[in-house]
Amino acid sequence: MNLNLRNAIIHNVSGNSQTQLEDTIVDAIxxxxxxxxxxxxxxxxxxxxxxxxxxxxxxLTTLENGLK
Incomplete structure (x- = not known):
């Protein structure tokens, strides 16, 4: 992954509240x-x-169980 993309993503969510972060994750999924x-x-x-x-x-346990 391009480092600029990584930095851009971090920049876009830096300072977001937990609710905003959750909304971002849920929307993406x-x-x-x-x-x-x-x-x-x-x-x-x-x-x-x-x-x-x-x-x-x-x-890792959660991931492993979710992939079963």
Whole structure:
């Protein structure tokens, strides 16, 4: 992914409230548009980088269960 795209996505949501972030995520998922996937990936990257090891394990368990 182009670093400029990553920075643009982060810039666009920086300072957003939890409600605004949730709306962004829900809208991206509900739209089902492929062009939204990079943005969701960047948001997940931020979550991952700012999570503890226990939180990462919990996310991986949730992901694994969701893919069964």
């Amino acid at each position: 509900q739209s089902g548009e492929e062009k939204m996937l990079p943005g969701l990936g960047v948001l997940f990257e931020v979550i991952w980088q700012n999570s503890s090891e226990d939180e990462k394990k919990e996310m």
